[in-house]
Amino acid sequence: MRQISLRTKEKQNMMRLLTLLLLPSLCFSAFAEEVRPKIGLVLSGGGAKGAAHIGVLKILEENRIPVDYIAGTSIGAYVAGMYALGYSATEIEKIMLNENWSDGYSDTIPRQALSYRNKQQRDRFNLPLNMGYSDDEVKVPNGLLRGQTMSQLLQRSTGLVNQFGHFDELAIPYRAVATDLETSNAVVISNGSIVKAMQASATVPGALQPVEYEGKLLIDGGIGNNMPVDVVKALGADIIIAVDIGSSLVKKEELTSTVAVLNQLSTMLTNASTERQKLLLTQDDILIRPDVGKMSTTDFTIMPKAFILGEQAAREHLISLQGLSVSDDEFKVYLARKKQLSRRWLDDIDHPIVNIVFNNDSKVSDSMLREVLDIEEGEVVTQERLAKGIADVYALDKFERVNAEFIDTDQGRVLSLNTHAKSWGPNYFQLGFSWEDDFSLDSAVSFDLAYTLTDLTDTGGEWRNELKLGYEKLISSEFYQPLDYDQSFYSRAKLSYEIKDWEIFDNNSRLLKLKQSQYRADVGIGYNYVKEGMIELGITGEKGDLDDGLFSEDSEYQSYGGYFKFGYDDLDSINFPTSGNRFTFDAHYRKEKNPNIFFSGLDDHEEYSIQLELDWRGALSLGNHAFVGIASLATVDIEQGFSLHLSELGGFLNLSGYHKNALVGPHKIFGAFVYQYDLGRDVLGMTDYPLYLGASIEAGNVWKLREHVDLDDLIYSGSLYFGTDTSMGPAAIGFGWADDGEKAIFLFIGKNW
Secondary structure, three states, X not given: OHHHHXXXXXXXXXXXXXXXXXXXXXXXXXXXXXXXXXXXXEEOOOHHHHHHHHHHHHHHHHOOOOOOEEEEEOHHHHHHHHHHHOOOHHHHHHHHHHOOHHHHHOOOOOHHHOOHHHHHHHHHOOEEEEEEEEOOEEXXXXXXXXXXXXXXXXXXXXXXXXXXXXXXXXXOOEEEEEEEOOOOOEXXXXXXXXXXXXXXXXXXXXXXXXXXXXXXXXXXXXXHHOOOHHHHHHHXXXXXXXXXXXXXXXXXXXXXXXXXXXXXXXXXXXXXXXHHHHOOOOOOOEEEOOOOOOOOOOOHHHHXXXXXXXXXXXXXXXXXXXXXXXXXXXXXXXXXXXXXXXXHHHHHHHOOEEEEEEEEOOOOOHHHHHHHHOOOOOOOOOHHHHHXXXXXXXXXXXXXXXXXXXXXXXXXXXXXEEEEEOOOOOEEEEXXXXXXXXXXXOXXXXXXXXXXXXXXXXXXXXXXXXXXXXXXXEEEEEXXXXXXXXXXXXXXXXXXXXXXXXXEEEOOEEEEEEEEEEEEEEEEEEEEEEOOEXXXXXXXXXXXXXEOOOOOOOEEEEEEEEEEEEEEEOOOOOOOOOOEEEEEEEEXXXXXXXXXXXXXXXXOEEEEEEEEEEEEEEEEEEOOEEEEEEEEEEEEEOOOOOOOOOEEXXXXXXXXXXXXXXXXXXXXXXEEEEEEEEHHHHHHOOOOOOOEEEEXXXXXXXXXXXXXXXXXXXXXXXXXXXXXXXXXXXXXXXXXXXXXXXXXXXXXXXXXX
């Protein structure tokens, strides 16, 4: 702390010295500013085309044109805010090019960031549905996206600046313009968090959830005032430089889709507000129109071209602009003054925080938020540290939005973490879907539905109910109870009823189909030793029957005993991983009573069994090349007869030359090596989703009896495939073959495990 204090004093002394050196110039500048007109800069909205604003700023700087007031709408509010903070045009250009703006329109939590339990649920319920039920009504968000990723992108751009009592405190007095969703009136934002102001101004209605500000729900300012000339005039500007990057209306021949019609309607609304503002311009004002009207507002790859078009458009007005130029000395003083003003808050970034305040409207405990945030009082918070902490809190998947703000107090710098519970909770629906076909046997379709009631206890108890329909059928109900506020320890109890078909194959041809119906109960206690892993002990019991269609009576079975589970999972994708590992180990000790329908001459028997299952999948990548390893072992130690706790082989990357689950037995060995090349990103320029060209080498088999297990019986297989991970889940098409002549074509969409 003493070292930090000494550094601060040194900076303060340097600032005093700089002020003394600049004092004569500042006095001259003050006199000069009294005689020259005040210049206001207005930047309109237009999405990715907003890069043209940077080109205009560069020309203003090259020609020594000071900006006294600045305001903007949507992307214009972003550029204006950055300039008001003290960044130069070149610095803003660099920041914009380094950001992945497309990521700002995806709020999906990366799989690796989820907890172990949430990973398993997402893998099964793969459809991106945000829907809840409470107060006797179904609820959905008021936007397709929550705006979480965009908020973090904006905070990376601005840096860790404090909240502002007023935006007049900035290096250039600044205003952002948004629209009141309730009244459609323009709202001028003049204080608070500059990140929040930028985001509110650029919140596309319907696509992003509105931003709450002073009791109002705010959306994109383009509807209310897309080029806020009146706002800058009200600040005191004598001369306005306005930059219009609005879109042009398209011809009827281009209005061939719903999206095109909606875009046309949006353009009409924003252009109407822009035209009203143009009427306020006088002959002394300058209107710059970069030739970006036909460019896409959402394609951020156009930014380098838009930079140039902005410069070109500004140069067309060079004679008028040069009439606003000041001398070299005056402009140097102007820049020094901007820098001096910006240092007032930029220096605060190096100060340690004295307190952390939690503005938390959810039932997640503050102690858990503090632990996950992993920032302590007395630390100097870096951009990277705060971004990770916010991402980890958001990855709890309990919140609609998470953000942080810095507040100056008499005691020092305070970090405020703001967590907003999901507005469509606290009870949620989840959906899953899968379809697969091998073009020879029946195609398989599966639908999954889950309904979870959350926050039933002080520590976050959940009652989860699941329904599966299709080629497998299941209904289950589980109560999951965290035992502490940090949710490290938990207990759970689950009841389920499942109907499953077992298909017996010979030479990849189906010989027999068994129908298994089973009731099951599990009670366990567990420990989440890290976010990515768990350990669980419990007891289990099951009772069911098998129907092979040949006997008049079903063959009943039952078992009960104890189990141990260990899991760790930090894969980035369950189907097409490029990094991480997934390891599970299950051990069951049971007393079983099984029918011997597979072995004639043996009566039904009752005895003890030990079942062991081990699965591992790991991945690493080098550039666009990924390498995946898979290993799976299973065995059941039972003295005689046959256990119905079976393992399966067959299907995509699971002995790909065979149909799905074509090989069934209690003893299994399997291993595979997979190579994946990201053809989409590397060759096709696809940025939203990868497209993998993959190949695999596989070996494995199953055995009915342990004494028959022999590595010489391994079946060798391979595959070639195209696959992708999308927001709707994985999809792949490919061809597999085995060394015994078996072949299979596979196509699937949705979960495939």
